Amino acid sequence: LxxxxxxxxxxxxxxxxxxxxxxxxxxxxxxxxxxxxxxxxxxxxxxxxxxxxxxxxxxxxxxxxxxxxxxxxxxxxxxxxSIPEGLRDVIGKRLSNLSNECNELLSFASVIGREFPLDTLKAVADMNDANFVNALKEAVQLSILEERSQLGEIRYRFTHAFFRQTLYEELIAPQRLYIHQQVARSMEKLYEKRLEEHASELAEHFSHSTDHADLEKAVSYGEMAAKRAMGVYAYSEAARLLDQTIKVQKILDPDDKEKLCDLILDLCDTLFPIPDTKRIIEVEAPAAFALAEELNDSSRAVRGCKLAVEAVFVDRFDLGRDIQKVWIDRAERYALPDTPEKAWADATLGSWMFNRGDMHSGEKLIRSALDLARRLDDQYTIQHVLSVAIVMWVAPQYTLEREQLGEELWASVQRSGLRGVVPAAFGQLFDAYLVAGKKQQAEKYLDDLRIIAEKTKMFNVVQFTSLIESDLKIIDGQLEEAVKMSKEVRARSEQASVTLFSGSGARVHIYLGRPVEIPESMLRSFEGRVSNCLILAHQGQIEETSKIIDRYVIKRTNFGTDEDLFPTFADTVFLEVSILIGHSQAAEMIYNRLNGTDVRTGGARALPCIARLLGGAAALLERYDDAREHYKEAIKVCTEMRFRPEMALTRLELAELLLDHYPDEKAEALEHLDFAINEFREMKMQPSLERALRRKDILKA
Structure with missing residues (x-):
């Protein structure tokens, strides 16, 4: 050919x-x-x-x-x-065509690794120069090896890992042990000024030794290699290296519990961003905590608790789960007074109490923890406590404070890196900006977060970055693009076996008039149940939604007082639902709670413009002049935020209000109606488009 x-x-x-x-x-x-x-x-x-x-x-x-x-x-x-038998036969036939000298050379090479420097192979291969060169040439010509030379160094590589593996398995154990030792010592000399770059290979070779000093080196190089891998965000590689290092440590000195505990805790740090939260929760965190208990070491014990709590949150989503409380109680037991560990434990316990309904006790604990963290000036703990506060303090009265805490958190992240940020805080910081109507700040935050996501490849950062991008697409009216991004986020979450839910994902389907269903696993969470209530209302299930409204609004203790710490996003949804089903009592209660506050939108988990919903509630309550003023305010907010779907809905509802109750304002109403129809068509908001066209048809008739 x-x-x-x-x-x-x-x-x-x-x-x-x-x-x-x-x-x-x-x-x-x-x-x-x-x-x-x-x-x-x-x-x-x-x-x-x-x-x-x-x-x-x-x-x-x-x-x-x-x-x-x-x-x-x-x-x-x-x-x-494991090499399948069929492949082993094929590879065996290829290797059987090689000369004895070539097979011998390749056996040495197989111990060194998939890729290796020529100098290392030369140092360990017991062959004269002529035989060495001829054997190497034969291996290259028959495509068993390929040259991978680079500036200042000649390197070779097995063309496929199966060649290397087959040759390696043909060596008997004493041969492998001897060659590994020779390779390790040769590499230490060859790379004495660049040991960190080759720490992974050195750890591998020294780990095959039976000599105590060699095994100590294997552990040391393994830690060095894992640290280097984490430094370049190669989390899976770091986890693999620490797994191997732990095995070596157990052989070297199984009684050194301090070392073993530290290695397992470091392993948990690598598993978290992958994420392999299930392994942290079920295996590694319990093992590390058990060792810390035996050592009576409070610092190590609390560190194990931290990793378990954060893993449970990512894996199960709901902060109120009982398994999390077990770990929080352990942290409280071991955390010493006036320490970063105590601030972390109190903040986490406060979040658990908050989530279980004891909001005021939870708030006091979180504030106390924040004071302690600031006093200690420990950036990891400051980030953690600020994250908890931003995630938990979502009632209307926290709107301005929450935005300020978010600014403090992000300033710490930019100074010190992502050290103690609770994963959910990535989304909640964006939420804080949206609730306050600060879209420009939200976009700036997204730009910063996108850089971190691209650099670190951390799963949670990538996921929340995509969710925020999806929310901004919705605000900009790019609804189909938002649906696509939401599906991608969900697919990645399912692939990683973690739960991540977006209330705005349901919102965009409602805008488009498409069926949406909350995953069964998410219906156990409060946010999932709130979103499901909105879906039921749009489906016309009035009786079911009325029961939910009665439970969470009508019968709520201390409703609308300073003692009411119910989330803004939930009351935003319940106000919308109350308007949809004509529940005047609930609509008036929520109207009175949200009117006059600093809240501009329902945030990332609800999205709608609050002023538009206040206008709808006022219209339901037959306060038409108030409704008109609220709609004017909504137009102002939506203009500042460039919030296309909400602007179109506001102008449709204002048109309906004017047509029904201000007959002299027909010209203005038609202007709003025509604007809304064009926008609905462009954004493919079919239910709203049909509603607007029906109004237009009535006017024509």
């Missing part, structure tokens, strides 16, 4: 991780977690044939198990240690 003039070589790349995951799901008809897809990709390099063979092997050998509705490799099965 090479001699044919029309011949051309087409280089095919392997599948990427996401493509491998989709192929696995197609082959197994199961949900595949990212970790398993990464392992298969690492093993097969995305070669579709190899992917298929690996899946067949894992299935036939019963090495896959179902856990929480998802496939995982069973027990301690290491995917990298």
């Amino acid at each position: 090479r001699r044919v003039s029309s011949f051309g070589r087409v280089l095919l790349r392997g599948l990427n991780i996401d493509e491998v995951r989709r192929m696995l799901e197609s082959l197994t008809q199961e949900n595949i977690p990212v970790g398993l897809a990464e392992a298969v990709h690492r093993q097969t390099e995305g070669n579709p044939l190899f992917v298929q063979e690996v899946v067949r092997y894992l299935t036939e050998e019963k090495l896959l198990t179902r856990e929480s509705g998802r496939l995982q490799t069973s027990g301690d099965t290491a995917l990298e240690m």
